[in-house]
Amino acid sequence: MTFSLVARCAETGMFGLAISSSSPAVAARCSYARAGVGAVASQNVTDPTLGPRALDLMQGGMSAPEAISQIQSEGKFIEYRQVLAIDTQGRTAIHSGPNSLGIWTQSEGRDVASGGNLLANDGVPDAIVAGFMNSTGHIGDRLIAAMRAGLAAGGEAGPVHSAGMQIVDHVSWPVADLRCDWTEECPIGAIATAWEIYKPQLDAYIQRALDPREAPSYGVPGDD
Template identity: 80%
Template sequence: MTFSLVARCAETGMFGVAVSSSSPAVAARCAYARAGVGAVSSQNVTDPTLGPLALDLMEGGMSAAQAVAQVQAQGRFIEYRQVLVVDAAGRTAIHSGPNSLGIFTEAHGTDVVAAGNMLQNEGVPQAIVTAFEQAEGHLGDRLIAAMRAGLTAGGEMGPVHSAGMKLVDKVAWPVADLRCDWTEDCPVENIATAWEVYKPQLDAYVQRALDPREAPSYGVPGDE
C-alpha cells in the first residue's frame, strides 16, 4: 500500500526519504533518516522499529547491505516487511518479504533506491529512480520529482491519501519533515506545495536553532 524512495545527495551528504500511501499518516510510520548515517523506509505491514534499527546498525559501522541482513535476522515477521536503505557512502540495499502485498518490486540507482507494494505495475520503482537521477537541484526537489514520476507511472493500485518527505543534513534533527497525513486530493502535490514554501526558509530555521542572534527576520508581527 506504499511506494517510496531513500536517497543521498552526493554533493552535500544530505539524506532524504519520500513516501506515499493509501493509508493515513504514512510518513509517521515509515520515514527514517539520520544525518551522517543514512536513510530508511520501513513499509508494508509496517514495523516502525526496523527503521531506527537499521540506522543504529549503520551508525555502528555496517554498510547498507550488512544492515539489511541484520534487520532480516532480528526483525519479527520479516516476511511481511519491506525495508529500503541507503548508507553514508551511497550504497543501497532492500529487503522485500515474500508476503509483501500485491505487486511489489524495487529499483536501485546511484545514491537511491525505490520500492513499493500494491503497485499498479512493476515499472513504478524504476520510474522513480530514473526521475531522481535525471532531476537537478536541491535533494528535496529531486525527491518531489521522483514521487511525481512514480504517480505518473501508475503509483499504487488505488488512490493515495498521505505522503511525507524528510531531509537530514548536518544537525541532529530533520531540516525538513513535511507531511500530509490525509487528503482526498493528491498528497504528493500537497507535499510539493509545502516544499515550495519551506525550501526558501530552511536555512533560516536551522540558523535560528543554532544561534538566533544571527537569524534573519521574516517581518511577522512583533518581529523587528
C-alpha cells in the first residue's frame, strides 16, 4: 500500500525520505531519519520499532547492509515487513519480505533506495530512483521529483491518500517534516506545495531554535 525512497545528499550530508500510501498518516508510522546517521523507511504491515532500531544500529557503527541484516535476524514477523535504509557513506540496503502485499519490488542507486508494495507495476521503484538521480538542487526538491516520477510511472495500484517528506541535517531534529495525513486529492502534490512554502523559511526555523536573536521575522501575527 506504499511506495517510498530514502536518500542522501552527497554534497551536504543531509538525509531525507519521502513516502506515500493509500493508508492514512503513512509518514507518522513509517518515516525515520537521524542527522549524521541515516534514514530508514519501515513499511508494509508496518512495525514502527524497526526504523529506530535500524538507526540505532547504524549509529553504533553498522553499515546500512549490516543493519538490515541484523533487522532480518531479529525482527518479528519479518516476512511481512519492507525496510529501506541508507547510511552516511550512501550505502543502501532493502529488506522486502516474501509476504509483502501485491506487486512489490525495490531498486537501489547512488545515494538512494526505493521500495514499494501493492504497486501498479514493478517499474515504480526504478522510476523513483531515476527521478532522484536525474534531479538536482536541494534534497527536498529531489525527493519531490522522485515521488512525482514514481506516481507518473503508476504509483500504487489504487489512489494514494497520504504522504510525507522528512529531512535531517546537522541538528538533532528534522529540519523539515511535512505531512499530508489524508486527502481525496493528490497527497504528493500537497507535500510539494507545502515544500515550496517551507523551503525559503527552513534556515530561519533552524536559526530560531539555535539563537532567536539572529532569526528573521516572517510577519505572521505575534511574530516580532
